[in-house]
Amino acid sequence: MHEYDVIVVGAGGAGLRAAIAAQEAGADVAMVTKLHPVRSHTGAAEGGINAALREGDDWELHAYDTMKGSDYLGDAPAVEALTQESPEEVIQLEHWGMAFSRDDDGRVSQRPFGGLSFPRTTYAGAETGHHLLHTLYEQVVKRGIEVFDEWYVLNLAVSDEDEPTDRTCHGVVAYETATGNVEAFTARDGVILATGGLGQVYDHTTNAVANTGDGVAMAYRAGVPAEDMEMIQFHPTTLPSTGVLISEGVRGEGGILYNEEGERFMFEHGYANNDGELASRDVVSRAELTEVNEGRGIEDEYVHLDMRHLGEERIVDRLENILHLAEDFEGVDGLEEPMPVKPGQHYAMGGIETDEFGRTCVDGLYAVGECACASVHGANRLGGNALPELIVFGKRAGRHAAGEDLGDPRVTVGRGADAEPGTLEPPVELGEPWSADGDAVADGGATAETAEAVVERALERERERVNRLLERDEGTQHADIRAAVQRTMTENVNVFREEDALKEALVDIHAARQRYRDVYVADPSSTYNTDLIQTIETRNLLDIAEMITVGALAREEFRGAHWRKEHQERRDDEWLKHTMVSWSDGAPELWYKPVVLEGEAKTYEPKERSY
Amino acid sequence: MSTQRPEPEAETESAETDPEAETAQDRRLDEKRRRAEERERKRVEEAERAAADAERYHLKVFRYDPEVEGKQEPRFDDFHVPYETGMTVLDALIYARDEFDASLTFRHSCRQAICGSDALFINGSQRLGCQTQLSDLDQPVRIEPLPHQEVVKDLVVDMEHFYDQMESVEPYFQTTDRPDGDLEEQRQSRENREKIKTSTRCIWCGACMSSCNIAAGDNEYLGPAAINKAYRFAMDEREGEDMKQRRLEIIEQEHGVWRCQTQFSCTEVCPKDIPLTEHIQELKREAVKSNLKFW
Numbered sequence: 001m002h003e004y005d006v007i008v009v010g011a012g013g014a015g016l017r018a019a020i021a022a023q024e025a026g027a028d029v030a031m032v033t034k035l036h037p038v039r040s041h042t043g044a045a046e047g048g049i050n051a052a053l054r055e056g057d058d059w060e061l062h063a064y065d066t067m068k069g070s071d072y073l074g075d076a077p078a079v080e081a082l083t084q085e086s087p088e089e090v091i092q093l094e095h096w097g098m099a100f101s102r103d104d105d106g107r108v109s110q111r112p113f114g115g116l117s118f119p120r121t122t123y124a125g126a127e128t129g130h131h132l133l134h135t136l137y138e139q140v141v142k143r144g145i146e147v148f149d150e151w152y153v154l155n156l157a158v159s160d161e162d163e164p165t166d167r168t169c170h171g172v173v174a175y176e177t178a179t180g181n182v183e184a185f186t187a188r189d190g191v192i193l194a195t196g197g198l199g200q201v202y203d204h205t206t207n208a209v210a211n212t213g214d215g216v217a218m219a220y221r222a223g224v225p226a227e228d229m230e231m232i233q234f235h236p237t238t239l240p241s242t243g244v245l246i247s248e249g250v251r252g253e254g255g256i257l258y259n260e261e262g263e264r265f266m267f268e269h270g271y272a273n274n275d276g277e278l279a280s281r282d283v284v285s286r287a288e289l290t291e292v293n294e295g296r297g298i299e300d301e302y303v304h305l306d307m308r309h310l311g312e313e314r315i316v317d318r319l320e321n322i323l324h325l326a327e328d329f330e331g332v333d334g335l336e337e338p339m340p341v342k343p344g345q346h347y348a349m350g351g352i353e354t355d356e357f358g359r360t361c362v363d364g365l366y367a368v369g370e371c372a373c374a375s376v377h378g379a380n381r382l383g384g385n386a387l388p389e390l391i392v393f394g395k396r397a398g399r400h401a402a403g404e405d406l407g408d409p410r411v412t413v414g415r416g417a418d419a420e421p422g423t424l425e426p427p428v429e430l431g432e433p434w435s436a437d438g439d440a441v442a443d444g445g446a447t448a449e450t451a452e453a454v455v456e457r458a459l460e461r462e463r464e465r466v467n468r469l470l471e472r473d474e475g476t477q478h479a480d481i482r483a484a485v486q487r488t489m490t491e492n493v494n495v496f497r498e499e500d501a502l503k504e505a506l507v508d509i510h511a512a513r514q515r516y517r518d519v520y521v522a523d524p525s526s527t528y529n530t531d532l533i534q535t536i537e538t539r540n541l542l543d544i545a546e547m548i549t550v551g552a553l554a555r556e557e558f559r560g561a562h563w564r565k566e567h568q569e570r571r572d573d574e575w576l577k578h579t580m581v582s583w584s585d586g587a588p589e590l591w592y593k594p595v596v597l598e599g600e601a602k603t604y605e606p607k608e609r610s611y
Numbered sequence: 612m613s614t615q616r617p618e619p620e621a622e623t624e625s626a627e628t629d630p631e632a633e634t635a636q637d638r639r640l641d642e643k644r645r646r647a648e649e650r651e652r653k654r655v656e657e658a659e660r661a662a663a664d665a666e667r668y669h670l671k672v673f674r675y676d677p678e679v680e681g682k683q684e685p686r687f688d689d690f691h692v693p694y695e696t697g698m699t700v701l702d703a704l705i706y707a708r709d710e711f712d713a714s715l716t717f718r719h720s721c722r723q724a725i726c727g728s729d730a731l732f733i734n735g736s737q738r739l740g741c742q743t744q745l746s747d748l749d750q751p752v753r754i755e756p757l758p759h760q761e762v763v764k765d766l767v768v769d770m771e772h773f774y775d776q777m778e779s780v781e782p783y784f785q786t787t788d789r790p791d792g793d794l795e796e797q798r799q800s801r802e803n804r805e806k807i808k809t810s811t812r813c814i815w816c817g818a819c820m821s822s823c824n825i826a827a828g829d830n831e832y833l834g835p836a837a838i839n840k841a842y843r844f845a846m847d848e849r850e851g852e853d854m855k856q857r858r859l860e861i862i863e864q865e866h867g868v869w870r871c872q873t874q875f876s877c878t879e880v881c882p883k884d885i886p887l888t889e890h891i892q893e894l895k896r897e898a899v900k901s902n903l904k905f906w
Contacts, residue, residue, distance in 0.1 A: 035720060035726070035728070036770070038815045039720055039728050040726075041720070041721060041726070044726070088793060091794050094796040094797065095796070097784025097786075097847065097850075099804060099811045100796075100799075100804075101804070102800070102801050106798030106799055106800055127725070127812070130814070131811060134811075138782055138784065139783060141783055178763060208721040208722070209719060209722065241697045295643035300643055300647060300650075324724075325723065330697075478713075479708075479710075483709075523679075523713055524678075525676050525679050526678050527677060527763065528765075528767050529716075530716050531716075
């Protein structure tokens with residue numbers, strides 16, 4: 001048995017920052033990650049970190065841009081925390097040695113990004129995430145924080161009261177990849193989920209193969225609501241063949257988008273007459289696909305992103321990594337030719353419901369980073385706002401878990417008095433009603449127990465699950481199920497959404513669930529069994545895909561990244577509220593909670609979003 | 612592949628009401644349909660030709676698993692993977708795993724040469740699987756785990772020693788020279804950032820260490836990656852002179868920079884084009900200049 005004060009699950013930017021903060025606040029901390037920390041997907045972030053650092057800019061402008069970008073689905077207290085604290089966090093990174101790009105006077109450089117009213121995106125070339133990840137990991141090494149790398153967390157150890165808000169998280173159960181051992185980790189004070197994205201529910205994504213939404217799925221099955229899951233960001237510039245990301249920095253530096261007819265379509269076809277290429281990501285993604293679908297795409301699939309006019313010196317100074325990516329993965333020399341780009345799944349705005357300290361409705365369970373929804377991005381995340389989220393909320397959750405008093409939250413969690421029930425008419429039965437207890441960690445079926453008993457029971461259940469999967473000799477393989485889910489999500493729950501297609505996705509997900517009942521692991525080994533891990537990840541993907549689609553079907557309006565054929569207007573009268581999905585008796589249950597638009601000193605009045 | 616159809620509602624008002632625009636769009640859509648048909652015909656032809664030529668890439672993949680009878684004796688397995696333009700070694704391995712043998716084991720994650728998981732020994736050279744096009748390789752493509760590291764299973768090697776060496780050079784920023792004010796950064800000249808830039812690109816993939824003859828014969832040698840990490844900090848002007856001396860002492864130890872015999876193998880295999888050998892030589896020069904004792 002491993003015992004610590006705070007267990008951090010996942011070791012990307014948010015997890016590392018949380019671990020550092022918890023340790024500085026006096027806690028005995030361990031990190032458990034299925035990769036090694038430097039392999040985390042934070043390393044793939046390219047563009048930059050928004051922080052109001054300079055004269056002429058301030059956190060209030062940053063907050064205003066973020067609320068507008070979110071299409072007023074962000075919660076103001078969380079957005080204000082993000083924008084108030086990101087300057088000190090960025091400077092903290094600099095003090096930890098991060099190799100930011102510099103101005104002539106030696107200060108950290110900033111550049112313009114989409115949807116920002118000031119050029120406030122700090123960056124390190126076009127590999128900002130790489131530098132952030134390594135800088136934070138260096139600090140973890142310096143502090144001697146214990147890291148269990150290549151340990152896959154199978155489940156949470158959560159007590160079993162009827163109401164999720166009465167439950168407590170006491171630890172996690174993890175599988176040591178190298179040996180096949182299943183062991184328990186007890187957290188005396190808190191478990192912080194920092195498991196990152198869920199892009200693997202789509203087949204064209206910028207996300208790593210490891211981004212399977214494990215944290216969201218585990219918290220969901222422990223009774224924590226998932227918030228705004230339908231809000232999936234599609235990045236307008238990904239390479240068509242692989243989904244590799246071409247940073248928004250290219251457009252920030254002045255890169256231009258052209259269609260097949262050589263038109264600068266963002267202006268010439270009126271998608272964003274003021275901001276053009278620097279409109280926010282949802283706007284640019286829809287513009288590109290509309291061009292393609294109206295016959296003005298190249299190869300009827302993509303558009304061109306041209307940066308040649310920026311000149312070799314500037315490109316090499318600020319976007320060198322982009323030259324390598326275009327060359328290695330598309331065979332294109334960005335200095336000589338325009339790059340082919342199209343939209344790809346990029347980011348989950350929604351996730352585990354938390355308050356502005358990263359707390360969930362289950363006592364002792366926190367979530368930060370992309371797996372969480374605080375919510376700062378609402379219906380559309382601005383470029384450069386993901387990395388500050390990691391460090392600001394990582395720090396806050398780390399401190400809170402370690403026992404620091406950070407005051408009262410203004411964002412509420414759990415189903416409170418302001419919850420409004422939702423209705424949905426799905427074409428098939430959702431969830432897994434055929435096995436109500438299934439692999440849920442808390443189903444309200446047992447009485448409250450001691451912390452030790454909760455952890456011990458979780459350990460037994462996970463050992464059983466692993467043995468059951470390994471013992472079965474035949475059946476369906478996870479790769480087939482995963483491919484089916486990715487296909488239907490890409491076809492039916494993409495940038496453009498319509499009711500029939502969304503229902504078709506639910507039918508396909510239901511079929512995939514049925515097939516998963518017969519899943520088996522072909523590899524019998526207890527050494528580095530990736531077949532087993534991917535099989536369990538695939539189980540998580542099923543729940544994630546269903547949550548996204550349920551939310552997309554329920555939200556009958558057009559807001560931010562969520563475009564609906566049948567509903568072409570943002571309807572503030574009815575939809576200024578968060579979509580919540582809770583796991584209840586083996587099936588998703590839909591409800592809503594209001595958006596918090598009241599900030600510290602003012603209220604963010606919804607306005608029409610034009611760029 | 613995943614291009615979705617737009618709905619008429621998404622079109623601009625003017626496109627619907629302006630007859631000329633409508634005609635232009637009809638023309639484009641006709642043209643588009645024609646192109647689509649042509650492409651489809653080509654695709655079918657290509658698919659037929661590929662099937663006729665059996666255009667499959669022949670992979671010979673190293674297999675070993677201490678836990679599984681039959682795999683305890685290392686061997687090579689043959690996989691014949693259907694080729695598509697742009698396919699990388701990693702794509703081929705994923706295909707082989709998903710379609711032929713779910714137990715085929717290898718590390719991979721980002722698919723874009725930044726996580727450093729999938730350094731492999733491909734046709735006799737250390738490379739990242741995700742960054743290596745099949746079309747650049749002679750067949751059969753031999754795929755093996757990184758040499759000089761203990762094999763855990765199939766293509767997975769034990770990275771612990773590599774991580775230990777990385778951590779032995781105090782791989783974290785250390786400075787006493789903090790600027791005044793909470794929101795003041797330390798200044799760093801553009802020139803100085805440029806100087807350390809390539810060294811900061813290391814993704815810890817281990818290719819350099821695996822390619823190094825000296826590291827293969829001397830288990831305590833810090834190796835190119837760890838020395839490059841030391842370079843990254845030693846050359847950063849923000850750390851100050853005292854700390855630079857401390858860093859030079861670390862890399863000057865018995866199994867440090869002086870072991871390097873400038874064979875350039877690390878530089879040749881580095882997937883991030885870090886001039887590792889140069890960095891090692893520059894640290895030797897700095898060490899001499901600083902009048903420290905050396906062996």
